Amino acid sequence: MSDDAPPADNPTPSAPRKKLVSLGGLCEVVATLSLAGTWLGSLGRYHWVCDLMSHFRLQYVIACALAFLFALLRRRTWLALLALFSLLWNVHIIHAYHQTASPLPSPAAEKPLRVMTFNVLTENKNHVAAIDHVLKADADVVCLLEVDDTWQHSLEPLRVKYPHRAEELTDGHFGIACYTRLPLKSLEARRFSQWRLPTLILNLDHLGRPLTFIGTHPIPPMNNTRAQEWRDHLSAIATLVSGLQGEVIVAGDLNATPWCEGMLLLREKSGLDFHSVDPVWPPTWGLNLPMMIPIDHVLTKGGLIIQKRTIGPDAGSDHRSVLVEIVR
Template identity: 55%
Template sequence: MLLITWLGSLGRFWWLFDLLAHFRLQYVLGCVAIGFTAWLCRHSRTAVFAGVSCVWNVWLIVSIPGSGFAPVEVMQAQKPLRVLTFNVLITNLQRKAVVEHVLSTDADIVCLVEVDQSWRKDLEPLYRKYPQHADGLNFGNFSVACFTRLPMERFEILDVPTLMVHLEHEGRPLTFIGAHPPRPFGEQNFHERMRHIRELAALLKPLDGEVILACDLNSTPWCEGMRLLMEQSGMAFNSVPPVWVPTWGRDGPLMIPIDHVLVKGGLMVRKREVGPDLGSDHRPVLVEITR
């Protein structure tokens, strides 16, 4: 494990190394366990190596760019924009519970991923609550739907997993994007995911004004895909709360944070909540955004 944790930092050189990068939280626990065991067995070199590896992983987790630095007292004076993103899992049997939870959050913008045509009837309460909506439900696991109470000018389905919605918020234009890149399991899927992330970054970079990206990115904050997206798009977490809290696989040992909200144009995330288990392998993420 001590070697794996360092190989995970070389994701730009090989897809398998980048896959190893996602499990930083697990590596911290593993390094602590190995270091403590080595110390008890008086293997000093192994104990030191485990300690250094643990510090490296902790640093990567707590030093995520744009996470945990904003001045809360400035933002609290403004009414926040509430945004919910949730990969509901296309085969989820708890659809009524999903819709009830979404309604209970009373979010201003809702982005649901993996809602195909079989979900349309179940989503009727959301269509009634939110008169403005945009969806592409014909793309299976890559289907995305957006529901909002903000005035909507138009929306575009730019690629199978990408939905761009042009809104107005307090007299200013606001661009909202929902997307769902493929999972990075396997070399082909990894390259497909990176291709989509590059296209997403190219789409986001020239956008002026306030922009929100909310979706299942299938990328942790410390992986190569996220680094590339943030560097090439100008998007950032700009988040007061930490963004490393797991959103996928929370019932198992491989839990990781892959559902995110990124912003630009002077927007900040002042609050972030990970929701309950609603039958999906993901958890809903609710954020409050302010200028």
């Protein structure tokens, strides 16, 4: 053995210590970045990237809780306080959408109006499961998104079941179809903003009163151009609804979480709101992914209250259906 070699019973302690410090530092950086999403997401009105980050409040709750525990273990007081404050902020935002209408003091005298919206996914190969799910739900008004020409034959059972329909199937991922058993007074297909995506407007009779049903599907706001198109689309819907009198329902895949700026714009400008006894924050898209978010919605105006809201099962789409029961 060389004189320069360390003794066998005296191993060098520095290597494990350096690795531990390096791992701890990395975790601290990751925790700080995860908390940044909470606050950048609150600046959505200033930039589309910030608004995109606002969608993940549910994930931020988990990230902030983990960051808080990590900070306690590492005795990082400033990080623990920031994580706790961020956690409470996210919980506060989500809780605001836990119940957006008070339960009725007594059961409604009339039968609830059942409305379903479902993005069936253009690439969904399981047409049978998707259509069977819609048929079993037996809603009074159905709004299907992402139906194109490949769904033409599969939609036939709905055409048989419902006496009235409106279909725009030639727009690929933005095809839309609505079916209803309510008396139909008139229907119209509108195309808003630059991309000219279809929105269906059905003027119905609901128990002797006029009801306007609007089914729509704006583009996902995944870059600057698309984010502006998305906002323009939602703004156009808001302008349309603000000029309508009486009862209005807007339903569809809005590519908007309840707390993002686009949704706030739609609600403030139109007079629409969730008016739901049940929470509207449970995810409807990406339920098999860690980034699951609630982007499929039904909003009302004119004294309509959603007394029950149900998210459907897996039917081959990356979305789940939303079925609501609406009363006056």
